[in-house]
Amino acid sequence: MARRMYWILLTATVVAGLLLSSCAPQTVTVTVPVEKQVTVERTVEVTVPVPTSRGVVTVLGVWGGSEFEAFAASVEPFTKETGIGMAFETSREQATVLVTRVQAGNPPDIAILPQPGLLVDLAKMGALVPLENIVDMDQLKKDYSQAWIDLGSYDGHLYGIWFKGALKSLVWYNPKAFQEKGYQVPTTWDEMIALSDRIVADGGTPWCIGLESGAASGWPGTDWIEDIMLRTAGPEVYDQWVNHEIPWTDSAVKRAWELFGQIARNEQYVWGGTTGVLSTNFGDSPRPLFDTPPGCYMHRQASFITGFFPEGVTAEDYDVFAFPSIDPQWGVPALGAGDVVVMLNDTPEARAFIQYLASPRPHEIWAARGGFISPHRGVDPNAYPDELTRKQAQILASAEVFRFDGSDLMPAAVGAGSFWTGVMDYVGGKDLDAVLQAIEKSAQDAYK
Numbered sequence: 001m002a003r004r005m006y007w008i009l010l011t012a013t014v015v016a017g018l019l020l021s022s023c024a025p026q027t028v029t030v031t032v033p034v035e036k037q038v039t040v041e042r043t044v045e046v047t048v049p050v051p052t053s054r055g056v057v058t059v060l061g062v063w064g065g066s067e068f069e070a071f072a073a074s075v076e077p078f079t080k081e082t083g084i085g086m087a088f089e090t091s092r093e094q095a096t097v098l099v100t101r102v103q104a105g106n107p108p109d110i111a112i113l114p115q116p117g118l119l120v121d122l123a124k125m126g127a128l129v130p131l132e133n134i135v136d137m138d139q140l141k142k143d144y145s146q147a148w149i150d151l152g153s154y155d156g157h158l159y160g161i162w163f164k165g166a167l168k169s170l171v172w173y174n175p176k177a178f179q180e181k182g183y184q185v186p187t188t189w190d191e192m193i194a195l196s197d198r199i200v201a202d203g204g205t206p207w208c209i210g211l212e213s214g215a216a217s218g219w220p221g222t223d224w225i226e227d228i229m230l231r232t233a234g235p236e237v238y239d240q241w242v243n244h245e246i247p248w249t250d251s252a253v254k255r256a257w258e259l260f261g262q263i264a265r266n267e268q269y270v271w272g273g274t275t276g277v278l279s280t281n282f283g284d285s286p287r288p289l290f291d292t293p294p295g296c297y298m299h300r301q302a303s304f305i306t307g308f309f310p311e312g313v314t315a316e317d318y319d320v321f322a323f324p325s326i327d328p329q330w331g332v333p334a335l336g337a338g339d340v341v342v343m344l345n346d347t348p349e350a351r352a353f354i355q356y357l358a359s360p361r362p363h364e365i366w367a368a369r370g371g372f373i374s375p376h377r378g379v380d381p382n383a384y385p386d387e388l389t390r391k392q393a394q395i396l397a398s399a400e401v402f403r404f405d406g407s408d409l410m411p412a413a414v415g416a417g418s419f420w421t422g423v424m425d426y427v428g429g430k431d432l433d434a435v436l437q438a439i440e441k442s443a444q445d446a447y448k
Contacts, residue, residue: 061112074362210285218420334399
């Protein structure tokens, strides 16, 4: 994959290139027009204070395009105020690049990782700098729930600060359609099933689900099953499942699939029937929410799905509620993803950079640009551009239990292989025990 380098440096119009050298305020010559009956010019010498560079922080991440531009805007005040520039390298082969550079003794100062598994791998290698003596831990515990602190920790040490979050435990709906029918937002699984039955009785279709995604077909169903696992088996069993410490044939896993099937395999519940579920592209699947009359009334998908809503749909046309509780003892956990900042070189510049990213300010700058939610509880809710985004951020930041997308943490042969195909087979009518046995067989090889 191609790799790109971006430089975000403090510049001064008076003297070019000052950032890359350490220099004091400069004496420069400027021409100043002065009017005294006639316009004359005289040359004066003035001392112009120019911020002095304190070096550059090297950062390796996966962001490019608009994401990088938003992050650069978030970092700009830090650069202006400290004189510390940022050299940002982006690579979609980040894990390979990081390991290679660590082994060569040339790691970047900072890396922004898209999942906690890589953080743990790097920590085990001894490549990461513990952060508990770099950031204010008392403040951090106020700013982040324990779930996020735990996700950034390994073997008793804090190694990562979470910056950008993504929330998957969401159900989208058309509030106007709900209001017209007198439907109420459900807060439990039983209420959601009762609502689904009522919609069917009224002649409607409760759900839109689309599993088609080319070679990745089936992945939207894995998110359903992961959300259900968290709400029926709890986070500890969820972790055991992800790490293959319990088999796929375990009763807790089977129950999660059966509850998913209660909706996804119910011909009356899903738009287009199960054939429609299997053949509809995930990006097209929410479109019937906005038909008149609605083709469906609910759609479970992550926060990114608004980018696939039909042209002309506005924020007034949709709303969202948290995927509801199933077993009350597990409450309403949050399933999602995120990007965590880690340090590989302990330098004064890198310390200052980490401390800045742990503060609310850069999160608020990106939040104001849109397309961003943060797990940081200190972020001003008014920084978000609309009420819907504020609601998602609140769900993410307040969740006492947060887990990463399980399929992303599993070996690719399972998480991006047999799990995906198993979902398609199950919705297509294949016996559940046979599906789970097939995934288990692949897992036994993949986890060796």
